[in-house]
Amino acid sequence: MRRMYTHADKVFHSCNLTFMSLVLILTLYPFWYVMIGSVSTMGHLIRGGFILLPDGLHFEAYQQVFRNALIPTAYRNTLFITIVGTAFSMFLTILGAYVLSLKKLPGRTFLTFFFVLTMLFSGGLIPLYLVVRSIGLLDNIWALIIPGAMSTYNMILLRNFFESIPEALFEAASIDGESIWGYLFRILLPLSGAGLATITLFYSVSYWNAYFESLIYIRNRDLWPMQTVLRQVLQTAQMNTMLYDDARQTVAAETLKDAMIVITVVPILMVYPFIQKYFVKGIMIGSLKG
Amino acid sequence: MSKMWKRALTIFMAMIMLCGFALPAELGLADGDEPVELTIFMASTRPMNECTDLTRQYVKDNIAVDMNMIQGDSTTFDQQLALYVSGGDMPDVVLCSYATYLGYAAEGAWADISPYLTDDLPDLMTYVGDYWPYLTVDGAIGGVPRLLNVPSSHVVSIRKDWLDNLDLEEPKTLEEYTEVMRAFTFNDPDKDGKNDTYGLSAAGYSYLSFLMGAFGASSERDYFLNDDGTITTNAISEEYRDALRYLNSIYTEGLIDPELFTCTYEQAQAKWGRGEMGIWSNWWSHAGNAYYRFDFGNLQPDAVVTHLLPPVGPEGKSGNLYATPFDAVVSVSYLCDQAKIEAALRLLNFNASPLGFRVLMYGIPGEFFEWDEANNMTTWTTELNGGVSKSGKYTTTDMEVYKLLYQERWQGQSDALYSGPEGKLWYGGGELRYQEPVREDVFCMFLTDEYIKYHAELDSYFKTSMIAFIMGEKDIENDWDAYVAEYMNMGGDIERQSQLKVYNDTFNTQCVFAE
Structure with a gap:
């Protein structure tokens, strides 16, 4: 049956639509401006006013970024760190969350406190560096994965998600002879798609964006991830724009920055639509208990 | 001695003499020793590539110093340096701020290079001039100032x-x-x-x-x-x-x-x-x-x-x-032995020389730049050939990876090679700095x-x-x-x-x- 809208409903929907459209434009325009800025001339941006379209397609900024010989290896390193690191992190996080979600686990409260304590107090940068150094991970790409492989926050989130699944399932599975591992892999994980997708996204974004660790642990530039290289390209541009040193750089830092935002954000942004439906749901469920 | 042996000896001596003439005197060549590797830590964002590798090889071949560059991030430089020091990984040479230099000097983190500052380093001694007292802490000198040497910017x-x-x-x-x-x-x-x-x-x-x-x-x-x-x-x-x-x-x-x-x-x-x-x-x-x-x-x-x-x-x-005369110091780690200290000073002396500065600034001579006997830059491939080197083998990008010391006036010569208004303004602005009262x-x-x-x-x-x-x-x-x-x-x-x-x-x- 088709619903009949009253005059007030129509007015409300019109206003609502107008307002939300404005919000949408306000939200999208900065992204659009960055896209325009990355392919426009500096003169077009300097003239000021409201800019809706670029003044042609100028790819000098992208050329400047990709002229850097480190880009291919950096992209490879970032992909490795993101894929392997996320898989490794998820493995550890799932195991930790699963164990802590078992209500009959002896010392469960103490173990939870033990993990949560690390969220409140960290060892500090120098001790962490000394540990990484002592286990021989300096100048090793695993130094970008292992030290921060498990996030307590993510683990607690996933534990809460696991706890929201009825315990009766576990008991039923036990009666049917399912082992503790079988319950995890055959029942719990298939039911936790939303939570897993969310945590996977958290980890992959954090690995994708990481650069500080590489500054500290990695001296060999062939092991640098993409973010470190891009940061260097941008800093060089800003310095050169200020001081003029690099004669080859005819691109202003502002344009270069826009191009780098596009290069950096677009790949990871493309992942969102595929897991968006899990994303909101996963966060909501995880946050209900704790 | 037979005639044949005399001829052989003459040819051998002549070859040694020719080799001596063929090599530029100002490079301060090492006497056949193995190159000394120096790890150099500085806040730098400059890309390293095959062109800068050529510079590294050139320096290695000519002054027996192998520059192993560790590029730090300017925003976290002091933090990184502290990590290296606390981890016992202090690089051999550190380009740090004057304040950082003084702080570490008070803790004895730098080698005392004063015994090595002799007339064997003519370009470096001329470059630093009267600024050594500013580097002296407790009677020791731990580094070389990176001088701006312009009255104003x-x-x-x-x-x-x-x-x-x-x-x-x-x-x-x-x-x-x-x-x-x-x-x-x-x-x-x-x-x-x-x-x-x-x-x-x-x-x-x-x-x-x-x-x-x-x-x-x-x-x-x-x-x-x-x-x-x-x-x-x-x-x-x-x-x-x-x-x-x-x-x-x-x-x-x-x-x-x-x-x-x-x-x-x-x-x-x-x-x-x-x-x-x-x-x-x-x-x-x-x-x-x-x-x-x-x-x-x-x-x-x-x-x-x-x-x-x-x-x-x-x-x-x-x-x-007024422009501060120097803002940074090329410091030498206390972990360096005599060979490394000498290598570091050899590198800095090279950097302070007319040829050395340009090699570390523009790349290897002939391929990336040319200059005349009056010390003037005559070509710079970056500007004159769209970044393509003379042989066409290399496309240059940024070449200043290994530059440790400034030579503002020499660097300003490349500005004059630009044909557009930017070149005139760069060169004019650069030269005006020396005329301004401060x-x-x-x-x-x-x-x-x-x-x-x-x-x-x-x-x-x-x-x-x-x-x-x-x-x-x-x-x-x-x-x-x-x-x-x-x-x-x-x-x-x-x-x-x-x-x-x-x-x-x-x-x-x-x-x-x-x-």
Whole structure:
């Protein structure tokens, strides 16, 4: 049956639509401006006013970024760190969350406190560096994965998600002879798609964006991830724009920055639509208990 | 000895002599020893590639130093260095700030290079000149200063076409400058029929120094040595107060862009590009950058830009902001043995030499640059051949990865190779720095404990007060005494007394403050 809208409903929907459209434009325009800025001339941006379209397609900024010989290896390193690191992190996080979600686990409260304590107090940068150094991970790409492989926050989130699944399932599975591992892999994980997708996204974004660790642990530039290289390209541009040193750089830092935002954000942004439906749901469920 | 043996010996000797002549003497070649690897840590973002690898190989072949570069991040440099030191991984050579150098020197983190500073390093000794005392801590010298060696880095750019439109001459005195700024603000200099221009704009308060210099003051917390041996504290001096009076008057009249105090470099470039001001106080290279990277030629096609000397004040005073002689030190780690210390100094001596500087700046000679016997750059592939090297094998990008020391004047020669307006402005701006009068800040290299303790707070108070006086938020006549009292109470007096003591001790003088 088709619903009949009253005059007030129509007015409300019109206003609502107008307002939300404005919000949408306000939200999208900065992204659009960055896209325009990355392919426009500096003169077009300097003239000021409201800019809706670029003044042609100028790819000098992208050329400047990709002229850097480190880009291919950096992209490879970032992909490795993101894929392997996320898989490794998820493995550890799932195991930790699963164990802590078992209500009959002896010392469960103490173990939870033990993990949560690390969220409140960290060892500090120098001790962490000394540990990484002592286990021989300096100048090793695993130094970008292992030290921060498990996030307590993510683990607690996933534990809460696991706890929201009825315990009766576990008991039923036990009666049917399912082992503790079988319950995890055959029942719990298939039911936790939303939570897993969310945590996977958290980890992959954090690995994708990481650069500080590489500054500290990695001296060999062939092991640098993409973010470190891009940061260097941008800093060089800003310095050169200020001081003029690099004669080859005819691109202003502002344009270069826009191009780098596009290069950096677009790949990871493309992942969102595929897991968006899990994303909101996963966060909501995880946050209900704790 | 048989004839054959004599011939062989003669040929052998001749070959040795030829080899000796073929190698440039100024390289200071090692005597056949294995190259010494030096890990060099510096905040750098410059890309390393096959072109810079050629430079590394060239240095390795010619002075037996293998430069293993560790590039740090400028924002976390001190943190990274602390990690390396605490982990026992201190790099052999560290290019750090002067303050960082002094801090680590007090802890004995640097090797004492003073016994190695001999006449065998002629270019380095000439380069550093009289600056060794600034590097001496507890009788030891732990590094070499990276000297800027220019009186000032600020210049004044002006729209000459606007002067022509208004039938005005290039200003020289403060009065003439004020008249020009007034005309640029109110007389429609761009002839567009709109009142949309200012006399002056810049990226921040420090660029007002060129006007304050006309009163014998500056825009920073400088200390000036007077002819009678007294030292003037700029922040509380009558000269500074006079300068503030003048700036307040032109601000109130509307001759200065009110956004000047919050303007960033990019915003100032945009304003210049949109033709919003006729006088732009800027960094010496910025007017050239406007053409090269900010599309100024298209935005203002009729513009004619030139540089000016700062104005001469009523008492004949003039000056722009003083540039600190050096801001960084190439320091040598305490972990280095004799071979490494010698290698580090050999590298620095090479960097200070005419050829060495250009190799570390532009790449290997012949392939990436050429120069004549009078030390002038004649070609630079980056500019003249679209970045393609002479043989066509390499496309250059940024080549300055291994440059540790500055040689501003030599570097300026490459500016002259540019054919467009940017080249003229870069070169002109660069050379103008050496012609500008400045008042030297005689305490700028004395970073005493008291300075480190009070500097940040004093600086903040000084700047905010300056802006408040100029904008009229504080009254220059009624609030001045309170400002001076507050400044001194905040540590201003303790700080300057500590610096004066070090100054007198260093130069064996008996200077006192003028105030």
